[in-house]
Amino acid sequence: xxxxxxxxxxxxxxxxxxxxxxxxxxxxxxxxxxxxxxxxxxxxxxxxxxxxxxxxxxxxxxxxxxxxxxxxxxxxxxxxxxxxxxxxxxxxxxxxxxxxxxxxxxxxxxxxxxxxxxxxxxxxxxxxxxxxxxxxxxxxxxxxxxxxxxxxxxxxxxxxxxxxxxxxxxxxxxxxxxxxxxxxxxxxxxxxxxxxxxxxxxxxxxxxxxxxxxxxxxxxxxxxxxxxxxxxxxxxxxxxxxxxxxxxxxxxxxxxxxxxxxxxxxxxxxxxxxxxxxxxxxxxxxxxxxxxxxxxxxxxxxxxxxxxxxxxxxxxxxxxxxxxxxxxxxxxxxxxxxxxxxxxxxxxxxxxxxxxxxxxxxxxxxxxxxxxxxxxxxxxxxxxxxxxxxxxxxxxxxxxxxxxxxxxxxxxxxxxxxxxxxxxxxxxxxxxxxxxxxxxxxxxxxxxxxxxxxxxxxxxxxxxxxxxxxxxxxxxxx
Numbered sequence: 001x002x003x004x005x006x007x008x009x010x011x012x013x014x015x016x017x018x019x020x021x022x023x024x025x026x027x028x029x030x031x032x033x034x035x036x037x038x039x040x041x042x043x044x045x046x047x048x049x050x051x052x053x054x055x056x057x058x059x060x061x062x063x064x065x066x067x068x069x070x071x072x073x074x075x076x077x078x079x080x081x082x083x084x085x086x087x088x089x090x091x092x093x094x095x096x097x098x099x100x101x102x103x104x105x106x107x108x109x110x111x112x113x114x115x116x117x118x119x120x121x122x123x124x125x126x127x128x129x130x131x132x133x134x135x136x137x138x139x140x141x142x143x144x145x146x147x148x149x150x151x152x153x154x155x156x157x158x159x160x161x162x163x164x165x166x167x168x169x170x171x172x173x174x175x176x177x178x179x180x181x182x183x184x185x186x187x188x189x190x191x192x193x194x195x196x197x198x199x200x201x202x203x204x205x206x207x208x209x210x211x212x213x214x215x216x217x218x219x220x221x222x223x224x225x226x227x228x229x230x231x232x233x234x235x236x237x238x239x240x241x242x243x244x245x246x247x248x249x250x251x252x253x254x255x256x257x258x259x260x261x262x263x264x265x266x267x268x269x270x271x272x273x274x275x276x277x278x279x280x281x282x283x284x285x286x287x288x289x290x291x292x293x294x295x296x297x298x299x300x301x302x303x304x305x306x307x308x309x310x311x312x313x314x315x316x317x318x319x320x321x322x323x324x325x326x327x328x329x330x331x332x333x334x335x336x337x338x339x340x341x342x343x344x345x346x347x348x349x350x351x352x353x354x355x356x357x358x359x360x361x362x363x364x365x366x367x368x369x370x371x372x373x374x375x376x377x378x379x380x381x382x383x384x385x386x387x388x389x390x391x392x393x394x395x396x397x398x399x400x401x402x403x404x405x406x407x408x409x410x411x412x413x414x415x416x417x418x419x420x421x422x423x424x425x426x427x428x429x430x431x432x433x434x435x436x437x438x439x440x441x442x443x444x445x446x447x448x449x450x451x452x453x454x455x456x457x458x459x460x461x462x463x464x465x466x467x468x469x470x471x472x473x474x475x476x477x478x
Contacts, residue, residue, distance in 0.1 A: 003034070007037075009201050014046075029361060050201050054196060059139070070111060077189055121464060137473060143222075144467065146174070147225045156249075164224075165195075170200070175202070180204050186202075216238045220242070222467070225247070225249070253379075256413040257399045257413065267288075271368070289403060292394050303349045332385075336387060346369060347368075350364075369389050374391055374406075400425060400428050403429055403430075408453045415438070445460060
């Protein structure tokens with residue numbers, strides 16, 4: 001069992017103020033695989049104070065100095081990639097091959113992307129030719145509290161820590177207490193890369209503990225949070241009294257519109273996308289809207305994909321699904337599957353209970369419901385598990401109406417061979433992102449949503465600007 005009870009504060013590993021042990025559970029076995037400590041107000045104050053002291057120098061560092069640090073972090077990260085993959089697979093159940101390629105790969109991709117963004121970004125810009133003595137200065141927002149989830153640990157940590165560093169901010173990171181092991185490896189990477197003491201700090205804790213202490217702390221200038229919409233609401237309320245900036249990347253219930261003229265692989269591709277990471281992604285395409293002419297065919301394809309989708313322990317090599325992260329998550333998903341049955345959706349694959357041949361672990365059967373109406377609970381709520389709802393539609397207008405009839409607005413998906421129709425519908429979909437015909441968005445594109453999916457954007461120049469304040473200056477000497 002791994003003993004990981006220390007915090008990283010002011011450039012060194014530090015014992016917690018008091019003992020408050022918390023067990024980390026391997027979701028494949030339900031066994032304890034590590035122990036951490038949950039921080040208290042004294043620990044939070046110490047981390048914030050360290051970031052506060054370090055801000056004076058780091059905020060005035062040169063761009064070249066920040067670029068050099070990010071390049072060292074990327075080098076250290078790549079050298080520890082196998083260790084990070086093992087930690088992620090153990091703590092949250094990502095199959096080891098998926099952890100190596102997707103989970104760890106996402107972190108390296110973002111670090112590299114922000115290096116390129118920083119190199120081309122100008123912190124001092126002229127307002128315009130009409131005002132040659134006016135300058136727009138981009139300056140670090142200040143001390144940042146960064147709260148990250150368990151489902152894509154390195155993806156979310158790098159999307160917050162790296163642009164905060166690039167902007168000249170100092171920070172306190174609180175990773176999910178459910179999956180903290182990879183974050184502790186990341187803290188060591190930051191140390192080994194030579195991050196100045198106090199610029200980066202990390203402590204473990206619960207959302208109602210350290211999370212609330214950070215969001216309400218008077219010396220924190222910005223909170224960047226990724227997690228549930230419910231938690232995002234509480235963070236916003238707690239942060240309001242201190243007038244700090246709040247950036248939220250929250251849940252989703254993406255519509256995946258498949259028209260009758262879509263390519264033949266659309267339904268299979270979309271079902272596999274829904275089941276990726278065992279359905280534990282905020283941008284998963286969990287509502288499949290299918291035009292009536294191909295409705296039965298798509299149901300048959302999704303059913304076959306689900307029935308053939310192997311479920312196995314995270315330590316096993318191969319292209320399969322692992323467990324969901326925890327007992328609480330397993331029970332929540334089971335309740336949603338039961339709700340789908342109770343509301344009259346037609347179960348065509350998967351269902352309640354453990355997959356056949358598995359007797360322990362938090363494993364969920366890849367599940368597909370057909371004949372779902374958009375007012376059903378399984379179509380309204382973010383399930384965060386491998387559960388797909390298939391909804392029929394007849395016309396373009398109906399598809400757009402159903403897609404937008406949701407509290408969320410993160411990612412929508414669209415499949416059609418008619419480019420003019422795709423472009424027309426993409427403009428009408430109420431979401432921060434639209435992906436069409438299975439084409440992933442390019443490097444440097446912004447990630448984020450609207451409505452109950454949050455505010456702000458991560459990635460590229462937009463992700464850097466989240467951590468910058470804009471200062472307007474007249475009378476600039478030229």
